[in-house]
Amino acid sequence: MTKSTTSKTVPGKRKKQSGPLQEVWKRLKKNKLALVCMAIIAILLLIVIFADVIVPYENAITQVVALKMAPPSAEHIFGGDGLGRDLFARVIHGSRVSLFLGFGATTITTIIATLLGSVVAYVGGKADAIVMRILDIIISIPTILLALAIAAGFGIGIPQVLISVSLAQVASFTRVVRAAVLNIVDLEYIEASRAIGLSDFSIVMQHIIPNVIGIILVQFTMQVAENVLMCATLSFLGLGARIPTPEWGKIMAEGLPFLRYSVHIVIFPIIFITTTALSINLLGDALRDAFDPRLKGRA
Amino acid sequence: MNKFIIKRILICIPMMLVVIAIILVLVSFSKVDPGKMKLGTDATPEKVYEYNEAHGFYDPLPVKFVKFVGNIFKGDFGISYYYDRPVWNDIMQRWPHSLRVTFLGLIIAMTIGIPLGVLAAVKQYSLIDRIATTLSMFLSAIPVFAMSVILMYIFSYRLKLVPASGIKNGWKSWVLPCATLGIFYSARFLRFTRSTMLETIRQDYVQTARAKGSSETVVIWKHAFRNALLPLITVTGTTLGTLIGGVVVIETVFVIPGLGTLVVEALSRNDIPLVLAAITILAFTFLMIMLVVDIMYAVVDPRIRAKYRSTNRKKRK
Amino acid sequence: MKNKLLEIKDLTIQYVTDEETVYAVNNISFSLEAGQAFGLVGETGAGKTTTALSILRLLPKFTGKITNGEIIFEGRDLLKLPVSEMGTVRGDQISMIFQDPMTSLNPVLSVRSQIAEVLKLHRGELKGDAQTEEIGHILERVGIPALRMNEYPHQFSGGMKQRVVIAIAIACSPKLLLADEPTTALDVTIQAQVLNIMKELRRDLNSSMILITHDLGVVASICDSVGIMYAGEIVEIGTLEDVYSPDKPHHPYTAGLFKSIPSMTEKTKRLSPINGLMPDPTELPKGCKFNPRCPNCTDKCKEGEILVASKGTHSIRCVLYKNTDL
Numbered sequence: 001m002t003k004s005t006t007s008k009t010v011p012g013k014r015k016k017q018s019g020p021l022q023e024v025w026k027r028l029k030k031n032k033l034a035l036v037c038m039a040i041i042a043i044l045l046l047i048v049i050f051a052d053v054i055v056p057y058e059n060a061i062t063q064v065v066a067l068k069m070a071p072p073s074a075e076h077i078f079g080g081d082g083l084g085r086d087l088f089a090r091v092i093h094g095s096r097v098s099l100f101l102g103f104g105a106t107t108i109t110t111i112i113a114t115l116l117g118s119v120v121a122y123v124g125g126k127a128d129a130i131v132m133r134i135l136d137i138i139i140s141i142p143t144i145l146l147a148l149a150i151a152a153g154f155g156i157g158i159p160q161v162l163i164s165v166s167l168a169q170v171a172s173f174t175r176v177v178r179a180a181v182l183n184i185v186d187l188e189y190i191e192a193s194r195a196i197g198l199s200d201f202s203i204v205m206q207h208i209i210p211n212v213i214g215i216i217l218v219q220f221t222m223q224v225a226e227n228v229l230m231c232a233t234l235s236f237l238g239l240g241a242r243i244p245t246p247e248w249g250k251i252m253a254e255g256l257p258f259l260r261y262s263v264h265i266v267i268f269p270i271i272f273i274t275t276t277a278l279s280i281n282l283l284g285d286a287l288r289d290a291f292d293p294r295l296k297g298r299a
Numbered sequence: 300m301n302k303f304i305i306k307r308i309l310i311c312i313p314m315m316l317v318v319i320a321i322i323l324v325l326v327s328f329s330k331v332d333p334g335k336m337k338l339g340t341d342a343t344p345e346k347v348y349e350y351n352e353a354h355g356f357y358d359p360l361p362v363k364f365v366k367f368v369g370n371i372f373k374g375d376f377g378i379s380y381y382y383d384r385p386v387w388n389d390i391m392q393r394w395p396h397s398l399r400v401t402f403l404g405l406i407i408a409m410t411i412g413i414p415l416g417v418l419a420a421v422k423q424y425s426l427i428d429r430i431a432t433t434l435s436m437f438l439s440a441i442p443v444f445a446m447s448v449i450l451m452y453i454f455s456y457r458l459k460l461v462p463a464s465g466i467k468n469g470w471k472s473w474v475l476p477c478a479t480l481g482i483f484y485s486a487r488f489l490r491f492t493r494s495t496m497l498e499t500i501r502q503d504y505v506q507t508a509r510a511k512g513s514s515e516t517v518v519i520w521k522h523a524f525r526n527a528l529l530p531l532i533t534v535t536g537t538t539l540g541t542l543i544g545g546v547v548v549i550e551t552v553f554v555i556p557g558l559g560t561l562v563v564e565a566l567s568r569n570d571i572p573l574v575l576a577a578i579t580i581l582a583f584t585f586l587m588i589m590l591v592v593d594i595m596y597a598v599v600d601p602r603i604r605a606k607y608r609s610t611n612r613k614k615r616k
Numbered sequence: 617m618k619n620k621l622l623e624i625k626d627l628t629i630q631y632v633t634d635e636e637t638v639y640a641v642n643n644i645s646f647s648l649e650a651g652q653a654f655g656l657v658g659e660t661g662a663g664k665t666t667t668a669l670s671i672l673r674l675l676p677k678f679t680g681k682i683t684n685g686e687i688i689f690e691g692r693d694l695l696k697l698p699v700s701e702m703g704t705v706r707g708d709q710i711s712m713i714f715q716d717p718m719t720s721l722n723p724v725l726s727v728r729s730q731i732a733e734v735l736k737l738h739r740g741e742l743k744g745d746a747q748t749e750e751i752g753h754i755l756e757r758v759g760i761p762a763l764r765m766n767e768y769p770h771q772f773s774g775g776m777k778q779r780v781v782i783a784i785a786i787a788c789s790p791k792l793l794l795a796d797e798p799t800t801a802l803d804v805t806i807q808a809q810v811l812n813i814m815k816e817l818r819r820d821l822n823s824s825m826i827l828i829t830h831d832l833g834v835v836a837s838i839c840d841s842v843g844i845m846y847a848g849e850i851v852e853i854g855t856l857e858d859v860y861s862p863d864k865p866h867h868p869y870t871a872g873l874f875k876s877i878p879s880m881t882e883k884t885k886r887l888s889p890i891n892g893l894m895p896d897p898t899e900l901p902k903g904c905k906f907n908p909r910c911p912n913c914t915d916k917c918k919e920g921e922i923l924v925a926s927k928g929t930h931s932i933r934c935v936l937y938k939n940t941d942l
Binding site: 509511513 | 726
Binding site: 137138139140141142143144145146148149150151152153154155156225229232233236237238239249252253256259260263266269270273274277278281282 | 314317318321322325326327328329330436437439440441442443444445448449451452456463539540541543544547548551552562563566567571574575578581582585586589
């Protein structure tokens with residue numbers, strides 16, 4: 001996979017090795033679509049970070065009677081929503097909430113799944129069997145039902161959505177990590193490491209995790225897109241962001257009653273959500289191809 | 300084979316119990332006090348306590364669990380906090396609507412997704428394939444509620460072809476909700492069928508079939524597709540989980556009085572018994588469909604059937 | 617002059633993709649008479665399977681291109697037939713046995729229905745009980761008890777699976793049987809059994825056979841004539857005696873192949889493989905394709921077309937020989 005370039009003039013000294021991650025980056029850069037996606041995601045991140053600079057938060061929550069249902073204009077690029085708030089402001093600030101939910105939930109899931117998956121695969125045996133059984137049961141409950149049950153017990157709000165979504169995904173993510181680790185644990189260089197006295201912890205840190213990073217990264221990316229959509233859906237149903245916090249799903253829920261009269265209220269959040277999810281998904285695909293070109297062409 | 304079916308049906312019981320337990324545990328964290336809700340804010344703390352005690356609100360969790368499960372068999376889901384009437388009636392009234400959306404949606408999704416997936420795989424890289432793949436990519440980036448809203452706007456408000464909401468207009472009311480659900484999830488079936496078919500078409504036994512002189516149609520359907528059916532059935536099971544979520548959304552957007560809308564409404568009114576019952580029935584529906592899916596898998600795959608063959612038959616080599 | 621059952625002339629096949637072109641088969645010619653068994657020998661990647669697939673026109677649709685040549689079967693050029701008519705040839709007049717029995721059978725269909733498929737296509741008049749009876753006969757012929765016909769492939773061992781594959785191939789008593797490394801995936805003992813069955817069948821049906829293999833021993837036990845294939849070319853061809861006899865001249869590759877077989881009688885310190893590897897089929901060497909590895913390589917070998925020296929049944933494509941040398 002990687003070639004080490006030995007400096008010809010000075011025996012014993014090696015030029016910097018092109019590690020596997022750099023190879024992946026090189027392959028990724030060649031993919032034009034991936035670059036476009038990365039650009040879009042970068043722009044989104046900028047929007048999230050500089051939301052306050054782009055448009056003040058008050059605009060997103062202040063109701064102005066004149067603005068009710070107003071169509072897009074020069075001053076208010078996206079127009080006004082049903083309650084007279086500046087839609088542009090709401091969508092821009094909503095991106096913070098939506099992306100925070102998506103990334104946040106995925107991060108929590110990833111951390112738990114990586115640790116759990118690696119340990120369980122490495123240790124094996126009974127612990128492995130028990131944990132997998134429990135996970136199987138959790139997977140068998142549809143995410144929405146879990147989220148509803150959590151909402152019933154813990155109320156409505158952003159933290160609740162975060163917990164619901166991240167917990168619901170932990171099971172499948174752990175499975176992925178576990179499978180990846182199992183592939184590696186069997187390899188002989190783990191045996192060799194043990195033979196020279198490396199502690200289990202070191203083995204996990206130095207050998208196992210770096211090799212599964214690729215798979216985790218791809219899974220993470222795909223999961224973020226899914227979670228952004230999932231959290232938007234939960235907010236749409238009223239289980240997430242509370243009034244007056246803007247969130248893409250919530251904005252659409254608010255616009256639904258007014259759909260008969262004007263469509264702009266829902267068009268803009270839809271464009272943002274779809275673009276976000278599409279870019280992240282395509283980037284995930286590209287990442288997967290970059291990590292293993294042999295899988296190219298498979299759905 | 301029958302052994303397998305019986306075994307599989309029996310497993311449903313402990314599974315259902317575990318799921319109920321999990322849901323119950325989560326819901327029990329609710330701080331909603333039934334006594335306060337029923338008796339109002341000026342009731343004395345003693346009266347509230349009395350009321351709650353009588354209704355088993357302070358029972359330890361295991362007791363609650365046993366009572367809950369026991370009551371289900373009696374057809375009793377408790378009394379709604381908000382409506383003050385047995386929950387069972389509301390549930391049973393709304394369940395058929397949810398079932399209708401679920402089944403019609405699933406059937407439409409499979410009817411569109413699977414044949415298109417086969418086509419896309421057989422004619423890989425052709426125009427059809429490219430269009431199908433791109434479309435399904437878009438569909439998976441847009442949330443269900445967004446698509447529902449868009450289709451509602453186009454077909455209901457603009458083209459005025461079908462009613463936008465409610466179920467008062469006979470079969471027409473169901474067209475848009477079921478079609479939306481179906482089209483949305485067809486993308487998943489399309490993608491998966493395509494990728495599985497691409498793999499099975501490359502298998503050696505497909506080449507053997509061609510060498511026999513079989514026509515390409517026979518080769519694709521009798522050999523490749525028949526084998527792709529197995530993972531396809533599995534994916535139907537996993538899609539089902541998200542489909543249920545889709546049903547809740549569809550019901551909300553198109554204002555269909557089903558279990559989905561029931562839960563969401565009940566949540567906003569803190570009507571815990573209603574929420575609990577609705578989630579339980581939805582979970583039950585899900586597990587039942589999964590049961591059918593698993594049995595179908597055994598029916599289609601002779602290798603699984605063979606595992607459960609009865610011992611009086613000739614022992615296999 | 618006997619009527620030839622199969623005549624292949626100047627066959628050239630390439631696999632064309634966006635990135636590269638693989639020159640799989642380069643201008644080969646050989647022929648087969650009725651009842652004759654021809655062994656096509658070569659290393660992996662020599663183009664043997666490609667040749668066989670091309671006879672049935674089963675090359676991959678988009679990438680496999682027959683750029684030149686004729687495949688004349690019973691007087692008809694198969695390459696000029698409309699693809700729909702190939703369906704009548706396949707399975708009925710020409711059958712193929714594929715390499716890996718583990719994956720050649722459809723796992724979800726019973727053995728019976730897989731054999732029935734061939735019968736239905738080409739012996740449609742057999743229906744119901746008559747068909748079942750015939751399937752039973754066919755299975756017994758390959759040594760499988762008829763009452764196992766309703767079982768599924770996974771219930772058979774590797775050797776039995778291969779027999780099922782053979783059963784499917786001979787179901788309609790084909791005139792030509794293409795066997796692509798039929799015993800490579802099997803244990804040596806099972807190999808012997810399967811080869812015996814094939815010999816018997818050949819005798820009973822008087823079908824011709826093209827046996828593809830890399831195993832010289834297998835060829836010796838069944839075939840009448842042999843073709844040695846290297847990098848898409850037939851470098852030596854002749855009767856079994858022509859090619860196997862140590863007293864006759866041979867192509868250096870053939871000589872290398874025979875020398876690399878470990879001897880049962882002599883003691884040696886090391887084996888003598890042929891140096892080097894087969895060339896990259898996308899970038900074949902000029903002149904003789906074997907020249908990078910040939911111990912007798914000269915300048916003449918590196919350029920131009922290498923002429924074939926032939927006498928009677930024996931031909932060698934090598935600069936070293938002229939017709940009179942053979």
